[in-house]
Amino acid sequence: MKKIEPEDWAPADGLIIEENAIKAIRSPNNTLVVAGPGAGKTELLAQKACFLLQTNKCSYPKKILAISFKRDAAFNLKARVRLRCGETLSRRFDSLTFDAFAKHLLDRFQNSLPKDYKIRKDYKLFFGKKTIEDTYRSIDEIYFNTTKQKWEKYLTITSLPLDKNNRDEELRLRVWMALTSGKNTFLSFPMIMRLAELIMNSNPKLRRFLQLTYSHIFLDEFQDTTFAQYDFLQSCFRDCMINYTAVGDDKQRIMGWAGADPGIFQKYLKGHSAIRFSLTMNFRSTPKLVTLQNYLAKELLNKAEFAIPSSKWKHNQGEALLWTFQNPEQEMKVVQEAIVKWMKEDKIVCRDICILIKSSLPVYAGQIIDYLNSKNILARDEGEYQEFLTEEIIIFLTSFIHVLYDRDSTGYFESVLNFLFNLNFGFEDHQLLQLHLEFSKFINGLRKKFGTHFGGDSIFNLVKDIGKFAGVNKIRNIYPQYKNGSYLNELVIKFINLLKKQYEISLDIIKAIEIIEGKNSIPVMTIHKSKGLEYHSVIFIGLEDAAFWSFNSQADEDKNAFFVALSRAKERVLFTFSRTRINKFGKSEINTTTTIRIIVDKLQSSGIVEVVEYNK
Numbered sequence: 001m002k003k004i005e006p007e008d009w010a011p012a013d014g015l016i017i018e019e020n021a022i023k024a025i026r027s028p029n030n031t032l033v034v035a036g037p038g039a040g041k042t043e044l045l046a047q048k049a050c051f052l053l054q055t056n057k058c059s060y061p062k063k064i065l066a067i068s069f070k071r072d073a074a075f076n077l078k079a080r081v082r083l084r085c086g087e088t089l090s091r092r093f094d095s096l097t098f099d100a101f102a103k104h105l106l107d108r109f110q111n112s113l114p115k116d117y118k119i120r121k122d123y124k125l126f127f128g129k130k131t132i133e134d135t136y137r138s139i140d141e142i143y144f145n146t147t148k149q150k151w152e153k154y155l156t157i158t159s160l161p162l163d164k165n166n167r168d169e170e171l172r173l174r175v176w177m178a179l180t181s182g183k184n185t186f187l188s189f190p191m192i193m194r195l196a197e198l199i200m201n202s203n204p205k206l207r208r209f210l211q212l213t214y215s216h217i218f219l220d221e222f223q224d225t226t227f228a229q230y231d232f233l234q235s236c237f238r239d240c241m242i243n244y245t246a247v248g249d250d251k252q253r254i255m256g257w258a259g260a261d262p263g264i265f266q267k268y269l270k271g272h273s274a275i276r277f278s279l280t281m282n283f284r285s286t287p288k289l290v291t292l293q294n295y296l297a298k299e300l301l302n303k304a305e306f307a308i309p310s311s312k313w314k315h316n317q318g319e320a321l322l323w324t325f326q327n328p329e330q331e332m333k334v335v336q337e338a339i340v341k342w343m344k345e346d347k348i349v350c351r352d353i354c355i356l357i358k359s360s361l362p363v364y365a366g367q368i369i370d371y372l373n374s375k376n377i378l379a380r381d382e383g384e385y386q387e388f389l390t391e392e393i394i395i396f397l398t399s400f401i402h403v404l405y406d407r408d409s410t411g412y413f414e415s416v417l418n419f420l421f422n423l424n425f426g427f428e429d430h431q432l433l434q435l436h437l438e439f440s441k442f443i444n445g446l447r448k449k450f451g452t453h454f455g456g457d458s459i460f461n462l463v464k465d466i467g468k469f470a471g472v473n474k475i476r477n478i479y480p481q482y483k484n485g486s487y488l489n490e491l492v493i494k495f496i497n498l499l500k501k502q503y504e505i506s507l508d509i510i511k512a513i514e515i516i517e518g519k520n521s522i523p524v525m526t527i528h529k530s531k532g533l534e535y536h537s538v539i540f541i542g543l544e545d546a547a548f549w550s551f552n553s554q555a556d557e558d559k560n561a562f563f564v565a566l567s568r569a570k571e572r573v574l575f576t577f578s579r580t581r582i583n584k585f586g587k588s589e590i591n592t593t594t595t596i597r598i599i600v601d602k603l604q605s606s607g608i609v610e611v612v613e614y615n616k
Contacts, residue, residue, distance in 0.1 A: 004054045011047050012084040020277045024245070025051050030274035032222070032265060033247040036307045037293065037567030038284025041247040042073070042532065045218050046080035048245060053089040058215050066095040066218035067233075069255075073220060073532045074100070075390040087418060091425070094214075098229050099189040102196040104480035105210075105236075110195075112203050117160060117176075117195060123185035125487075128152075131186060135175050143171065153259055156190040159231055160198040193232050200235040211240040221531065222248035224255035225264050244272055251301050252564050254528060256557045257550075282307040284534050286318030286571050292608045293567055300559050300602050321574040322543070322603055324613040331578045332371040334614060335539060338574070339377060339522070342537055346571075350378060352536035355524040356565050358547040358558075363584050365524045365541055378521035383529050385518060392419070392479050393491055400466050401499075401513050404446060423474040442469050454509065459500050463492060527561045530568050538569040543577050545595040552595060562599055575603070 006026070011017050017025075021040070024033045025048040035041050045066060052058040068074040078095035096104070110119060129152035136151050137144045144151075155172060162169040162176070179186045187195070200207045217237065219225070246268060253260060261267065268274055282290045290309040297303040325331040342348055357364040361381060372379040388394060396419045402412035420439060421432060450462050467475075475482055482488040495516075502512035514520060545551070551558045566573055577600075583589050593600045603609045 003056050006051075006055045006057070009051055009055055012050055015043070015047070017044070017047065018279060018281050020279055021047075024048070024277045027275060027277075028057075028243070030244040030272040031246070032269055032274045032276045033245065033279060034249060034265075034276060034305075035247065035279035036249050036251060036282060036297075036305060037564075038282040038290075038534070039249075039279040039307070040281070040283055041249075041279075042077055042080065042220065044279075045077060045220060045245065045247060046084055048218070049081045049093050050085040050089075052216055053085055053092060058092065061092070062215040063092040063094055063213055064216045064218065065101070065214045066093065066220065067101060068095065068097055068220040069224055070221075070531065071097055071100070071387045072390045073097075076532070077218075077220065082418075087421070091422075098193065098232070100481055102189070102193040102232060104483075105196040105199060106192050107480065107483045109199050109203070109206055112199055112206060113195065114161065114198065114202055117180070117198060119180050119187070119195070120185040122486075123180075123187050126186050126188055131179070132175070132188070135178050136171075139174050139178060140171060152188070153190075156188075156194050156228060159201070159235075160194050190228060193228055197232045197235040200232075207236065208240075210236055211242065214242065216243045216245070219244065219246040220248075221252075222246040222264065222268070223250045223253040224248075224258075224260045226255070226259040227261050228259060230261060230264065230267070244268075244274065246274070251297055251303055251305075252531070252560055252567075254531075254557055254561045254564060256554060278305065280306070280308050281310065283310045283312075284570055285309065285567065286313045288316055288318030288608060289320060289566075289569055289571070289573065290318075292320050292606055293563070295606050295608070296563060296566065296602055299605075300599065301556075301563060317571070319572040320603075320606075320609045321572070322600075322609050322611045323574065323576050324611070325576065325578045326615065327580045328367055328578050328582065330614055331541075331576055332368050335368065335541075335574075335576065336372055336375055336377065339372070339539075342572070346536070348536050350520055350522045351518070353522050354530065354533070354535040354538050354568065355379065355522060356527055356530055356538060356540045356568065357524070357542055358527060358561065358565075359549070360547070360584060361524065361526060363581070364547060367582070368541065369524055372522065378515075379524055380518060380521050382518065382523035382525040385516070386525070386529055388491070388494070389517060391481075391491055393475065393482065393488060394495055395419075396470070397463065397466065397492070397495055398513055398517060401509060403443060405452065405509050420470060423471060423478055425478070439469075452509065454503055459503065460496055463496050463499075467492065527565045531564060534568055534570055536570050537572040538565065538574070540565050540573070540575045542581070543575045543593070543596070543600065544581070544591045545593060546581070546583075546589070546591060548596045548599075558596075559599065575609075 017040070021044050024031050024044065033041065033044060049064055049066070052064060058064055066074070066077055068077060074095045074097050078090070078093065081093045081095070082090040110121065113119065132152045132155055155175060158169070162173040164170050164173060200210070248265070250265065253262070256262070269276060285293065287309040290307050294306045297305065323334065325334065339353060342353070355365055355368065361383070369379045369381065396416065399412040399415040402409045403416055406412065417436065417439065420435060421427070424431070424435060427435065446462065446465065450458055476488065477483070498516050499512055502515045503509055506512050506515065548558050577591065577593065579591055580588050581591055604611055
């Protein structure tokens with residue numbers, strides 16, 4: 001692609017971007033972009049990537065590294081850059097999560113770990129705190145029982161290596177060795193990050209190699225960066241000339257429980273001499289919802305920043321509701337009737353509606369999922385699928401099935417070809433043309449071989465043939481997340497089992513794929529899973545003390561979480577309260593709003609929220 005002169009560059013697709021965003025995109029300095037919900041933070045990063053690549057400010061062969069917190073956010077950013085500046089330039093844009101980046105470095109360079117921290121190549125990932133707690137208990141039960149600690153965070157609270165002469169660190173080292181030096185190596189993602197950090201700190205040549213690979217670093221959702229993540233980042237890119245762009249919003253800091261550094265903005269501004277830009281536009285929400293967000297930012301979060309709604313909306317457009325119910329049965333019935341009405345009157349589909357809960361999804365949304373499904377409105381726990389569906393191999397397989405059996409498969413055809421072309425990155429043009437022809441021939445062969453009816457092991461064999469054509473070893477080599485262990489196999493097996501299950505129900509392979517993709521179902525998720533997403537209408541179930549059980553110990557974070565829930569909505573937000581609710585033990589409990597009274601009071605005093613109390 002021909003280089004564009006910086007003065008001639010303009011945002012792709014004729015997008016209108018506010019002045020400070022343009023300044024941040026063009027700035028040669030380290031920058032911090034502070035922007036509220038709907039301000040277009042992801043789009044700003046995508047446009048800045050285009051600017052750097054198209055003007056050769058990121059000079060070939062150097063690359064841009066973008067780090068996000070969620071896999072779907074990383075995937076979305078990569079997709080936007082590919083769409084904006086094309087396949088060739090976007091190959092020099094790596095979009096990963098912190099965990100994926102750390103795992104990539106560990107898998108690639110684990111042989112350079114110091115002797116005391118060597119691990120098996122076929123290490124196993126574990127999630128949750130029980131494994132670490134059980135290991136601490138088995139090594140020193142008295143210490144474990146007499147010391148109050150969040151053990152899963154405590155194991156990785158400091159950088160490696162650990163000090164054998166320090167009592168706490170010596171015990172931590174024994175736990176670490178128990179997890180990593182037996183017949184099996186067990187690692188959590190925080191442990192992987194500390195090992196990757198150790199590799200970089202112990203090997204200046206490797207660190208220099210990494211620094212020569214990238215010229216620019218993007219940091220998304222920067223407000224939630226943890227102490228450990230920042231340590232890891234510094235171990236990779238300290239003492240080098242590299243340009244940083246961080247974007248975030250401290251009103252949406254909700255990862256304090258995971259170790260987010262509350263002073264990260266100031267630490268970054270000072271440590272990297274960064275320039276701060278603020279964005280004021282809210283392109284997502286209607287004027288009425290923006291007004292409510294501004295009011296709550298001031299009255300609830302004590303923030304002075306105020307957003308401006310986009311001119312695309314009509315004045316006073318939007319709807320904010322607070323409905324109070326006597327019991328969950330009444331809540332489910334009224335909410336279901338409202339959804340039917342919205343879909344009919346507003347012409348919105350299921351995927352334009354989202355049900356959010358603060359915590360304990362089975363308690364607050366389990367019944368309503370079952371109830372909606374019984375009324376022929378598909379709804380599901382999106383958390384079970386969210387990251388799975390953004391895996392490169394799963395996108396490839398779902399797209400391939402669409403190409404095989406979907407009449408309208410143009411976009412999927414392009415997606416499959418791009419995946420195959422990436423696997424064969426070094427091919428010349430004539431080789432890519434030949435690959436295209438072989439792919440078309442392969443498609444026709446699969447249609448003849450399998451037809452449209454799948455019994456026995458035919459789905460397994462179909463997926464096996466697709467993998468063989470693509471080349472499993474090529475997939476492992478190109479995509480770093482699949483290089484180590486059995487992760488790729490686990491994903492493919494899960495895909496096959498899901499497809500078999502849904503096909504047995506629908507007897508239609510495309511319907512089965514669409515159910516897996518969730519195309520016709522209402523997503524139900526926690527607030528934490530909803531970060532970065534947006535919906536026409538958001539229903540928050542359970543504005544109640546029990547849902548905000550941690551409010552007394554982390555009021556600021558819970559207020560931010562409430563703000564995040566509110567700001568996912570484009571045109572309508574509904575909060576519900578039920579006077580009784582069935583707890584996780586199956587017993588009915590009386591609900592209150594005493595602890596979170598400040599949230600409820602501010603909603604009611606805003607003059608924007610319509611409050612309705614449903615009687616029996």
